[in-house]
Amino acid sequence: MLQFFRGSIIFSVICFALAAWYGWSSTGSLEATAQMLWIVLVLSILEISLSFDNAVVNATVLEEMDEVWQKRFLTWGIAFAVFGMRVIFPLAIVAIAAGIGPVEAINLSLNQPAEYERIVSSAHVGIAGFGGAFLAMVGLKFFFDADKEVHWISVIEKRLTSVSAVKSVEIGLLLLVIWGISTLLEPAEALTFLISGILGIITFITVEAINTWLELRDEQRKLAGAAVRSGLGGFLYLNVLDASFSFDGVIGAFALSNNMIVIALGLSIGAFFVRSMTIMLVKKGTLAEYAFLEHGAFWAIIALGAIMLLSAKFHIPETITGLIGAALIGISLWWSIRANRKEAVEQTTRSS
Secondary structure (H helix, E strand, C coil): HHHHHHHHHHHHHHHHHHHHHHHHHCCCCCCHHHHHHHHHHHHHHHHHHHHHHHHEEEEEECCCCCCHHHHHHHHHHHHHHHHHHHHHHHHHHHHHHHHHHHHHHHHHHHHHHHHHHHHHHHHHHHHHHHHHHHHHHHHHHHHHHHCCCCCCCHHHHHHHHHHHHHHHHHHHHHHHHHHHHCCCCCCCHHHHHHHHHHHHHHHHHHHHHHHHHHHHHHHHHHCCCCCCCCHHHHHHHHHHHHHHHHHHHHHEEEEEECCCCHHHHHHHHHHHHHHHHHHHHHHCCCHHHCHHHHHHHHHHHHHHHHHHCCCCCCCHHHHHHHHHHHHHHHHHHHHHHHHHHHHHHHHHHHHC
């Protein structure tokens, strides 16, 4: 198991060393430096706990990609996840919301962290609409599938499978939910929420369209006898999915610190471990071994999407978000183990 997490451990040591250097150089206090290190540790654990369902879903997509694109996701993708979502994304929000340039946004984050936090938090309604809609579409697509044969919560999943014969029913359902939540908001926020939610759905459809086009192109090349090793569609899908998962972690991190550097270091450690976890699930064939684990992850995604959408109106602690995801995955894992044991007993009985 250590082989999967060696890179994450090395990266964590580097981040903690940077945090110690930054804490000492900026405060000159051992106590303040120790406090920064503690916040970095807590943030990394928070990110891992919030994103475990992300690792399981990532693994379902990576299983269908060749090894070259798996490695690219672990290397190129981590650059986007760490620097794009944990550093550039919050700075971009501040720059757009405050109407300032990127350099001024960096100065604001370093010299006026309280104002930086206020501006980032003020964009929460739009982030909640976009991220919640995209994640909800990811989860709904899994269950609204007419070809789906394995069911975990059968009483619900079988009905969703049968309803999926109606084209785009999940999009209509989600649009109704987004509209319903928007009616609870102030007019200006409602418009922002509606537009962001629609853009989240459009982004999902666009990524799916690109993926479908690439798959059709690959099929044509196969028929022509050409070697095909394309995973670009899955790569794009995974990175957008990763970004959506990161929204709640980035916003929730301000509950512990409004220092951009501390937040970036803590969340980046968590992002690295989630990547390593994803690769481990693929290499060890965990999803194939535990039949309902994938179902638990997608239910967790729907729950996270719903929480993000509702968070536009209601404050929902990140702890609850993490516990719901962990509980759904834990129960689905236990259910899978129980099913495996039952199947083993039945096979033994038949053979005897």
